[in-house]
Amino acid sequence: MPFYVSPEQQMKDKADYARKGIARGRSVVVLQFADGILFVADNPSRALHKISEIYDRIAFAAVGKYNEFENLRLGGVRYADVNGYQYDRRDVTARGLANVYAQSLGTIFTETNKPYEVELVVAEVGEDADTDQIYRLTFDGSVADEHGYVAMGGQADAVAAALKDRYREGASLADALRTAVSSLEAQDADRRLEARSLEVAVLDRNREHRLFRRLPAARIEELLGEQAS
Amino acid sequence: MASHDAHTGRLPGLFMSPDTSSFTEFLGAYSPELLPGRRGLPAGVTAGEEIPHGTTIVAVSFPGGVVMAGDRRATAGNVIAQRDIEKVFRADEFSAIAIAGTAGLGIEMVRLFQVELEHYEKREGRTLSIEGKANRLATMVRQNLGLAMQGLAVVPLFAGFDEERSEGRIFSYDPAGGRYEEREFHSIGSGSVFARGSLKKLFRADLSAADAALVCVQALYDAADDDSATGGPDLARGIFPVVATVTAEGYRRLGEDEVGAVARAVVEERYDSPGGPTAPLR
Numbered sequence: 390m391p392f393y394v395s396p397e398q399q400m401k402d403k404a405d406y407a408r409k410g411i412a413r414g415r416s417v418v419v420l421q422f423a424d425g426i427l428f429v430a431d432n433p434s435r436a437l438h439k440i441s442e443i444y445d446r447i448a449f450a451a452v453g454k455y456n457e458f459e460n461l462r463l464g465g466v467r468y469a470d471v472n473g474y475q476y477d478r479r480d481v482t483a484r485g486l487a488n489v490y491a492q493s494l495g496t497i498f499t500e501t502n503k504p505y506e507v508e509l510v511v512a513e514v515g516e517d518a519d520t521d522q523i524y525r526l527t528f529d530g531s532v533a534d535e536h537g538y539v540a541m542g543g544q545a546d547a548v549a550a551a552l553k554d555r556y557r558e559g560a561s562l563a564d565a566l567r568t569a570v571s572s573l574e575a576q577d578a579d580r581r582l583e584a585r586s587l588e589v590a591v592l593d594r595n596r597e598h599r600l601f602r603r604l605p606a607a608r609i610e611e612l613l614g615e616q617a618s
Numbered sequence: 619m620a621s622h623d624a625h626t627g628r629l630p631g632l633f634m635s636p637d638t639s640s641f642t643e644f645l646g647a648y649s650p651e652l653l654p655g656r657r658g659l660p661a662g663v664t665a666g667e668e669i670p671h672g673t674t675i676v677a678v679s680f681p682g683g684v685v686m687a688g689d690r691r692a693t694a695g696n697v698i699a700q701r702d703i704e705k706v707f708r709a710d711e712f713s714a715i716a717i718a719g720t721a722g723l724g725i726e727m728v729r730l731f732q733v734e735l736e737h738y739e740k741r742e743g744r745t746l747s748i749e750g751k752a753n754r755l756a757t758m759v760r761q762n763l764g765l766a767m768q769g770l771a772v773v774p775l776f777a778g779f780d781e782e783r784s785e786g787r788i789f790s791y792d793p794a795g796g797r798y799e800e801r802e803f804h805s806i807g808s809g810s811v812f813a814r815g816s817l818k819k820l821f822r823a824d825l826s827a828a829d830a831a832l833v834c835v836q837a838l839y840d841a842a843d844d845d846s847a848t849g850g851p852d853l854a855r856g857i858f859p860v861v862a863t864v865t866a867e868g869y870r871r872l873g874e875d876e877v878g879a880v881a882r883a884v885v886e887e888r889y890d891s892p893g894g895p896t897a898p899l900r
Contacts, residue, residue: 442740464633466740470641474733475652492628599736 403504407528410506411453416542416576417510419450419535420556421521422565424595425514429569430588431542431576440590442601444469444481446513448592452542453507453528461490461509483513487524487532495530504528508541514592514600518559544576551575562591563615570613584609641737642730642758654726655761658768665720665769670699672724674809674841674848675706675716676817677777677788679802680830683865684777684786686714687834689809689842690857691849692721701852706860708869710735713751713778714862718807719793723765724772727758731774734758748780752789752797760795775806779864786864803833809841809848816840819897831861831872835880836894843892851881 415431417439428450430439439458440450443465451458465486473481490509498504509526523535538556540548551572560568566589574580589604596602604612632648642653650656659665670692677686688705691698699721706716707728715731717724734754739745746754755776762772776789788800803821805813816837825833835851838859842850851858858877863870888894 436743438743460634460636463636463741464629466737467633467641467644468629470733470737470740471645471648474641474645474729475649488627489629493634496628 403498404529407498407504407506411508411528411541412543414452414543416540416544416548416573417450417452418538418540418548418552418569418572419510419512419523420538420552420565420569421518421523421536421558422562422591423518423559424562424591424593425600426512426521426523426592427562427565427569428510428512428588428590428592429566429573431573431582431586432588433586434588438588440588440603442590442599443486443511444473445478445598446515446592446600447481447483447486448512448590448601450510450512450541451507454505457505458507458509461493461505461507464493465490465511483511483522483524487511487526490526491530491532493530494526494528498529510535510539510541512592514594516594540572547575548572563612566609566612584613639738639741640754641734642754645730653761654723654730655758655763655765658764659770663768667695669770670694670703670721671847672703672705672718672721672807674805674807674813674838674845675718675775676805676810676813676834676837676841677716677775677800677803678817678821678825678830678833678837679777679786679788680825680827681823682784682786683779683827683863684714684788685827685830685834685861685863686716686775686777687831687838687859687861688716689838689849689859690852691847693847696846698849701849701855702857704860706862706871707732708862708871709751709776709778710739710745711868712745712781712864713748713776714864714869715755715777716775716806717772718775718810719772720765720770723762723770724774727762727772727774731755731758747782748778748787751778752776752799755789756791756795756797759791759793763794766793773806775804777864779866779868781866784866805837805841807841807848809838809845812844813837813841816894820895827863827865831863831877832880832884834861835859835877835884839884839888840894851885853882853885 417430428440432439443449469481511524513522515521525533538552555568584606592600675688690702692700692703709715771793780787790798803817820833842848858881861872861877
């Protein structure tokens, strides 16, 4: 058995451990655009998603350890569907989901030896950009209410810095996608991202019923090829 | 019971167990009282006619898809409980479901079925095959068997577009959960006997989507003509059948004006021949 370890040291060790795990992965960005919210992940896999639909207006993006965030995603889908079935579809909100995720992550962080090595975004598209909601959750259960854009994952600081320069409000889908991709390329000096190595999805407020939609590689290519407007 | 732990606000362990992608199965473990079939009546009690019943549904396949339609009446004994009830619903992007029998339980079953399909799709990242959907529905009907024996039967009709075969398919059920695939057309509910006779004479293999919708409205008219529990087009109030098509483009409910025009034309034509279109003798 080890000697006495102060709670401060214990928390710090866990946090360092989680941060290190997250820093090994590639990045994801989430940003608002004219018609809703855009999710872009540097993820060549077609099957193991980092971006997913949760409910009519709500989507989920994650970085870190796949089995851990997948577990959270599946739990979130159950949470949303049970509430929507029990009450009404309108009663399922990103705020509610962010709260249960925060509580779950917080408990796992404090009560278990191994914290989750994940970082999440839960986003809900509103009637207009002002009512869009983006919540960012970290491994210890902290929640931040974000506006405009979020970058998380391996080189999140570099990506966020690039986004800060390039992001502008009310951009078209093509412009927002280009902004996201060029910001993700800031992960490494020589990083070039092609349509095939990207996972892209939108919450489009102009659609009906289920607003989440994945963009196929052909569409991503087409959007990236469009001239900047 | 709230859907998250009241004391800590976090997701209970059950939510994170990866065992099933079926919403119904999960709900059965988590909060079984929410499932429609689980609320049994006391032994020996039979529900009377005072609980509203939905009546006639028809479905017709055509090259490229299927049309489903239902009248708008719910009856409680001899009383018209509702004139504008809707009994045909979108199940998911490529399928439709309609119900006959106890309206309250039927609508609950539809809601559960819709969540079931969407839940599977979100968790697994793929949609169920059309047979998979039809089988899930059979299980739900079977779970209602106890209530069906006590007078609260619900019988659905399920139709969808099979993306693999590129054609419309129709599945019918019995109260014990038996699942039967129907060819060409089918009808359920109190007026189904009359509707089926009508469908038999009006169906042809080369119907267009619009003509298939017309066949459905004609069959519902014939059902309403002879079955007091089926409602005909209500021109005075502007209440017309719900008609939906499912094709490669997905589920589409026809607009009020579209169905209204078809229904008015059918009624207009019946002034001259009340029995509707006649089939050639040979």
